[in-house]
Amino acid sequence: PAKAKSRRQRWDVKPSEMANNTLNPIRAIVDGMKLTPNPEKPMIALSIGDPTVFGNLPTDEAVLQAMKVAIDSQKYNGYAPSVGYLKSRQAVANFYSCPEAPIAAEDVILTSGCSQAIELAISVLCNPGDNILVPCPGFSLYKTLAVSMGIKVKLYNLLPEKLWEIDLQQMESLIDEKTSCVIVTNPSNPCGSVFSKEHIQKILKVASRHCVPILADEIYSDMVFPGCDCPSMASLSSDVPILSCGGLAKRWLVPGWRMGWILIHDRNEIFGSQIRQGLVKLSQRILGACTIVQGALESILNNTPQSFYNNTISFLKSNSEICFNELSIVPGLNPVMPSGAMYLMVGIEMNHFPDFENDVDFTERLVTEQSVFCLPASAFEYPNYFRIVVTVPEEMMVEACGRIGEFCQRHYRPRSSDSNDLDQ
Amino acid sequence: PAKAKSRRQRWDVKPSEMANNTLNPIRAIVDGMKLTPNPEKPMIALSIGDPTVFGNLPTDEAVLQAMKVAIDSQKYNGYAPSVGYLKSRQAVANFYSCPEAPIAAEDVILTSGCSQAIELAISVLCNPGDNILVPCPGFSLYKTLAVSMGIKVKLYNLLPEKLWEIDLQQMESLIDEKTSCVIVTNPSNPCGSVFSKEHIQKILKVASRHCVPILADEIYSDMVFPGCDCPSMASLSSDVPILSCGGLAKRWLVPGWRMGWILIHDRNEIFGSQIRQGLVKLSQRILGACTIVQGALESILNNTPQSFYNNTISFLKSNSEICFNELSIVPGLNPVMPSGAMYLMVGIEMNHFPDFENDVDFTERLVTEQSVFCLPASAFEYPNYFRIVVTVPEEMMVEACGRIGEFCQRHYRPRSSDSNDLDQ
Ligand SMILES: Cc1ncc(COP(=O)(O)O)c(C=O)c1O
Numbered sequence: 001p002a003k004a005k006s007r008r009q010r011w012d013v014k015p016s017e018m019a020n021n022t023l024n025p026i027r028a029i030v031d032g033m034k035l036t037p038n039p040e041k042p043m044i045a046l047s048i049g050d051p052t053v054f055g056n057l058p059t060d061e062a063v064l065q066a067m068k069v070a071i072d073s074q075k076y077n078g079y080a081p082s083v084g085y086l087k088s089r090q091a092v093a094n095f096y097s098c099p100e101a102p103i104a105a106e107d108v109i110l111t112s113g114c115s116q117a118i119e120l121a122i123s124v125l126c127n128p129g130d131n132i133l134v135p136c137p138g139f140s141l142y143k144t145l146a147v148s149m150g151i152k153v154k155l156y157n158l159l160p161e162k163l164w165e166i167d168l169q170q171m172e173s174l175i176d177e178k179t180s181c182v183i184v185t186n187p188s189n190p191c192g193s194v195f196s197k198e199h200i201q202k203i204l205k206v207a208s209r210h211c212v213p214i215l216a217d218e219i220y221s222d223m224v225f226p227g228c229d230c231p232s233m234a235s236l237s238s239d240v241p242i243l244s245c246g247g248l249a250k251r252w253l254v255p256g257w258r259m260g261w262i263l264i265h266d267r268n269e270i271f272g273s274q275i276r277q278g279l280v281k282l283s284q285r286i287l288g289a290c291t292i293v294q295g296a297l298e299s300i301l302n303n304t305p306q307s308f309y310n311n312t313i314s315f316l317k318s319n320s321e322i323c324f325n326e327l328s329i330v331p332g333l334n335p336v337m338p339s340g341a342m343y344l345m346v347g348i349e350m351n352h353f354p355d356f357e358n359d360v361d362f363t364e365r366l367v368t369e370q371s372v373f374c375l376p377a378s379a380f381e382y383p384n385y386f387r388i389v390v391t392v393p394e395e396m397m398v399e400a401c402g403r404i405g406e407f408c409q410r411h412y413r414p415r416s417s418d419s420n421d422l423d424q
Numbered sequence: 425p426a427k428a429k430s431r432r433q434r435w436d437v438k439p440s441e442m443a444n445n446t447l448n449p450i451r452a453i454v455d456g457m458k459l460t461p462n463p464e465k466p467m468i469a470l471s472i473g474d475p476t477v478f479g480n481l482p483t484d485e486a487v488l489q490a491m492k493v494a495i496d497s498q499k500y501n502g503y504a505p506s507v508g509y510l511k512s513r514q515a516v517a518n519f520y521s522c523p524e525a526p527i528a529a530e531d532v533i534l535t536s537g538c539s540q541a542i543e544l545a546i547s548v549l550c551n552p553g554d555n556i557l558v559p560c561p562g563f564s565l566y567k568t569l570a571v572s573m574g575i576k577v578k579l580y581n582l583l584p585e586k587l588w589e590i591d592l593q594q595m596e597s598l599i600d601e602k603t604s605c606v607i608v609t610n611p612s613n614p615c616g617s618v619f620s621k622e623h624i625q626k627i628l629k630v631a632s633r634h635c636v637p638i639l640a641d642e643i644y645s646d647m648v649f650p651g652c653d654c655p656s657m658a659s660l661s662s663d664v665p666i667l668s669c670g671g672l673a674k675r676w677l678v679p680g681w682r683m684g685w686i687l688i689h690d691r692n693e694i695f696g697s698q699i700r701q702g703l704v705k706l707s708q709r710i711l712g713a714c715t716i717v718q719g720a721l722e723s724i725l726n727n728t729p730q731s732f733y734n735n736t737i738s739f740l741k742s743n744s745e746i747c748f749n750e751l752s753i754v755p756g757l758n759p760v761m762p763s764g765a766m767y768l769m770v771g772i773e774m775n776h777f778p779d780f781e782n783d784v785d786f787t788e789r790l791v792t793e794q795s796v797f798c799l800p801a802s803a804f805e806y807p808n809y810f811r812i813v814v815t816v817p818e819e820m821m822v823e824a825c826g827r828i829g830e831f832c833q834r835h836y837r838p839r840s841s842d843s844n845d846l847d848q
């Protein structure tokens with residue numbers, strides 16, 4: 001009978017398409033690597049984008065104090081509004097508002113880390129079947145999220161020879177009617193690059209010409225080396241509406257706390273109330289950031305001393321210089337000096353390393369022989385490079401660079417074409 | 425030319441379908457109500473499912489202490505694994521494992537509140553076009569999440585006359601090949617009901633017969649009045665695979681902290697490694713709970729004194745009895761005595777209240793005249809009832825019940841059919 005037909009006859013529980021389509025390229029690549037360090041050398045991981053792992057970059061005492069005050073107040077145990085406490089949103093607005101891009105509390109949505117900020121921003125702007133433009137090399141989460149939601153990803157190129165500026169012409173050529181946003185990461189993970197004011201203005205012109213909003217991933221904002229200027233995208237936009245995603249993770253060195261935010265920049269009312277309401281509705285699906293961190297946020301933003309930020313930056317710059325200088329003289333490697341964030345990309349002249357097939361092979365063998373692990377940039381869809389995280393203690397950085405040098409010396413071969421030339 | 429055609433000619437940024445389809449019935453109903461309290465009476469809100477709002481139910485000192493220790497340790501500032509620290513997962517496993525339903529650390533996934541646990545569970549089990557069975561009356565988030573993901577919702581009935589047991593026959597009739605899970609909330613929001621062992625066994629039989637997994641929302645587990653037993657669904661299941669969702673929010677009185685979990689019960693390997701891996705992959709999309717709370721979790725679970733739990737329960741029971749007793753003698757109202765959680769449902773004999781169209785109208789006027797706000801159960805798809813939250817201070821509960829009584833006295837009319845009978 002009809003009833004029996006509608007009944008499942010045996011257990012058959014399968015994960016959803018969304019679960020199956022949630023792909024993490026870093027995991028996929030790293031899990032596929034044979035990482036067996038040389039037992040004679042202690043392991044040095046230059047791969048982990050978590051500045052806290054080595055203990056050399058603790059957050060500021062004022063940050064911890066703010067948390068304890070929030071706990072003791074007992075005022076932050078209940079539910080906050082889904083977009084965050086008004087007072088905390090106000091604090092973020094005050095911190096980031098500037099004359100060129102003023103924002104108020106209502107332009108701020110607090111989220112569970114910058115990741116959720118990005119997820120909400122993509123969710124509100126894009127439908128399945130749309131496409132988004134993301135940087136290559138770039139942070140892998142954009143694609144992971146988009147693909148799991150049925151949104152297509154088009155990669156625009158960053159140019160190492162131009163300090164990772166965007167290939168604007170190629171980027172523009174990718175835009176079509178189905179392009180629902182352009183993601184710009186500045187400063188960049190994995191490049192550590194920082195765009196000039198002029199370059200940002202050109203990016204904005206492209207977006208403006210095609211009427212495409214921008215998702216600015218500015219989680220590394222203000223993490224730029226001294227002498228380098230890093231205006232926010234919004235501060236340079238007169239018409240392009242921008243969702244700027246940020247958070248405490250990197251600059252305040254507490255990525256585990258999951259405090260992020262979206263800043264809604266919409267001076268021309270292009271997002272209007274619809275996108276705002278969409279974000280509010282989406283924020284109600286899960287509820288965002290822990291209320292203790294929300295309660296501490298105002299104090300964290302206002303009471304962290306400038307010296308703390310400066311010290312972090314000095315350290316990152318100094319370590320970047322050490323790494324850049326050491327690797328610049330290594331045959332077959334082309335490090336690109338960063339201007340901010342906490343990463344440095346190194347090009348591998350693969351034709352000089354016939355022992356290795358690609359960057360994954362190269363970095364795998366670097367572990368086997370030298371116990372140094374760098375993330376192959378294939379994880380960022382950018383083969384023949386690897387990424388170094390420059391937050392490790394200085395001694396480690398020096399030691400690691402020495403080992404990388406040794407490794408390359410050993411495997412470097414003059415180009416066969418060169419030798420052919422000589423032979424002839 | 426082709427290029428010009430592909431270009432958007434003007435700004436036209438619209439929220440996504442998902443944003444548009446994220447509907448929050450509580451907000452929709454409450455925002456549509458005219459809530460102007462009587463200026464002569466202070467407002468009493470019996471509507472908010474947040475036990476912390478009145479300050480009469482603080483969390484335990486041990487819970488706060490655990491947080492401060494976690495902060496001071498500086499060990500919990502970095503990223504945790506996406507499914508949570510192993511030590512914290514182990515602590516949850518130890519806390520909930522029992523001989524009938526043993527679980528280990530790997531069966532626990534930590535999430536940003538029970539809400540994210542529910543979201544992950546639905547996400548991993550269901551595809552767009554599938555349907556899920558949810559209780560009516562029931563917690564609105566299930567439908568909000570499902571609809572936003574293109575999953576259909578079928579409501580199964582809870583029976584007030586049977587202390588909100590499930591109408592099993594009707595529930596079973598809803599199951600078809602596209603049914604990817606049954607959500608069971610026990611103890612219940614909004615009913616405060618607790619299922620007997622026998623009833624749970626019957627629910628499991630239905631699921632087993634149709635090979636449908638269960639999402640057990642057990643966020644109110646162990647919040648049952650003395651003398652009442654409340655076994656977990658998993659402890660009574662021999663074959664049905666169960667994702668049990670829970671968290672710190674209610675029992676530990678810290679809903680804002682966003683600490684939840686999924687317990688994977690799968691003794692027959694029906695979920696198998698696939699569903700587990702699916703959950704792990706989905707957990708990587710955003711990253712879950714704040715690491716400070718994760719770091720404190722073991723200590724919170726192990727060091728909160730039994731007296732704290734007992735005191736909360738005694739208070740909830742006593743307040744429920746006050747409310748039930750007071751409203752039982754009010755003409756036209758039919759309160760249903762709860763056995764747990766923190767809610768009590770009250771039926772309105774609408775035919776005795778001709779002044780009001782429905783429960784929304786009734787509760788709106790209760791605010792206007794008596795400054796008492798109860799959530800109309802239309803928000804739970806269950807008209808002609810309203811829900812009372814029993815976490816308010818006792819004086820408030822007494823005062824509120826008095827005012828509700830006054831309100832009903834004033835508006836109660838003997839049934840027209842009764843009076844007709846008398847007339848004849
Ligand atoms: C460019 C970029 N955006 C976003 C994130 C995620 O930040 P959060 O940890 O606050 O979610 C990261 C983390 O590495 C990142 O590098």
Ligand SMILES: Cc1ncc(COP(=O)(O)O)c(C=O)c1O
Pocket residue numbers: 473536537538539540563609612613641643671672673679682683684
């Ligand atoms: C039945 C039920 N499930 C889940 C939740 C959500 O819990 P959390 O605040 O931990 O996300 C609630 C909150 O009221 C609830 O009543």
